[in-house]
Amino acid sequence: MRTAFIERLCALAARDERIWLVCGDLGYSVLEAFADRFPARFLNAGVAEQNMTGIAAGLALTGKTVFTYSIANFPIMRCLEQIRNDVCYHNLNVKIVAVGGGLAYGSHGYTHHGVEDLAVMSAMPNLTVAAPGDPIEAQAITDLITLTPGPAYLRLGKAGEPVLHAPETTLQMGKAIQIAGGAHITIISIGGMLGTVLQAADQLRRRGIDPRILSMPFLVPLDKNAILDAAQSTGGILTVEEHGPGGLGTAVGEVIATAGIATRFRSLRLGRAPIKVSGSQESLRGAQGLSAEGIVQAVEQMCKS
Numbered sequence: 001m002r003t004a005f006i007e008r009l010c011a012l013a014a015r016d017e018r019i020w021l022v023c024g025d026l027g028y029s030v031l032e033a034f035a036d037r038f039p040a041r042f043l044n045a046g047v048a049e050q051n052m053t054g055i056a057a058g059l060a061l062t063g064k065t066v067f068t069y070s071i072a073n074f075p076i077m078r079c080l081e082q083i084r085n086d087v088c089y090h091n092l093n094v095k096i097v098a099v100g101g102g103l104a105y106g107s108h109g110y111t112h113h114g115v116e117d118l119a120v121m122s123a124m125p126n127l128t129v130a131a132p133g134d135p136i137e138a139q140a141i142t143d144l145i146t147l148t149p150g151p152a153y154l155r156l157g158k159a160g161e162p163v164l165h166a167p168e169t170t171l172q173m174g175k176a177i178q179i180a181g182g183a184h185i186t187i188i189s190i191g192g193m194l195g196t197v198l199q200a201a202d203q204l205r206r207r208g209i210d211p212r213i214l215s216m217p218f219l220v221p222l223d224k225n226a227i228l229d230a231a232q233s234t235g236g237i238l239t240v241e242e243h244g245p246g247g248l249g250t251a252v253g254e255v256i257a258t259a260g261i262a263t264r265f266r267s268l269r270l271g272r273a274p275i276k277v278s279g280s281q282e283s284l285r286g287a288q289g290l291s292a293e294g295i296v297q298a299v300e301q302m303c304k305s
Helices: 002-015 032-037 049-061 077-088 117-122 135-147 191-206 224-233 248-259 281-287 292-304
Strands: 019-023 042-044 065-071 094-099 128-130 152-156 177-180 185-189 211-215 218-220 236-240 264-268
Touching: 002 019, 002 032, 002 135, 002 152, 019 049, 049 065, 049 077, 049 094, 077 094, 077 117, 117 128, 117 152, 117 218, 117 248, 128 135, 135 152, 185 191, 185 224, 185 248, 185 292, 191 211, 191 236, 191 292, 211 224, 224 236, 224 248, 236 248, 236 292, 248 264, 264 292
Parallel strands: 019 042, 019 065, 065 094, 094 152, 128 152, 185 211, 185 236, 236 264
Antiparallel strands: 128 218, 177 211
16 A cells, blocks of 8 residues: 555656655655655655654645655654644644554554554544555545645555555545445445455355445545445444554444444454554454454354344
8 A cells, every 4th residue: 555655646746846745764665756756845854753743734834735654653643742733723734644554563563553543533623534445545545635635644554455446446535435235234444454354255245144345445534324324224334443442433333323223233343452462464463353254253143143
């Protein structure tokens, strides 16, 4: 996804000289594509994410559209006050990009696990919050947040995520993408879990369960209509996310509860306790039930209830 993002950003920057990129001393082998083409619009702020965000806010006040870029928690948690007060409060054109959301940096331990970001960022005022499921979504979201005034948060994977959508797939701000129709249950995913959800869906169909599959690239704004339609026309909703409490499952559950719809609902996500072991993204996901087998098991349990 990060490669798809930087390719799209370069294409946009070639047409719009207002676009800048500020990074926190990383992105080597990725960001050179932008830095080499637009050296006057690229800044490396060093390991100083609060300064990075302040610089971005200042540039945005002069009319620039500024992307900040760092890994997992660093462009968020280290500088949340600057994001809240400098960027969101003033509704500035700063687009915050975190690469390696979820457990992508699993071998680095909890300091590098981006597992609270969606909850934290969805609470910020004026902020669009997006997590693409594949490179097609990543490029489309880069277009949308660039063209939409105001701050945005973009959570990217880094695990060489495969292309899952057809190239002609279109994406609208705040809208879900229905990948497959089904009547028995709806599975809604956000971010890099989409490929695993599609694997699980194939297994479920072989077992006689026909799931509707929705990719929800935007947490804010959220596609409430797609959620309500799924709750009313299928046998229940399972949300799947590489994130702890406060993310997609919390948002979808609130929509269902507020509407007063009686439907089966379950959120498949990480627990509240920090993951204190290191390992590959795949192994850590599996230990938390975020695997194709875990999704199949969760759906079968819901369908039996």
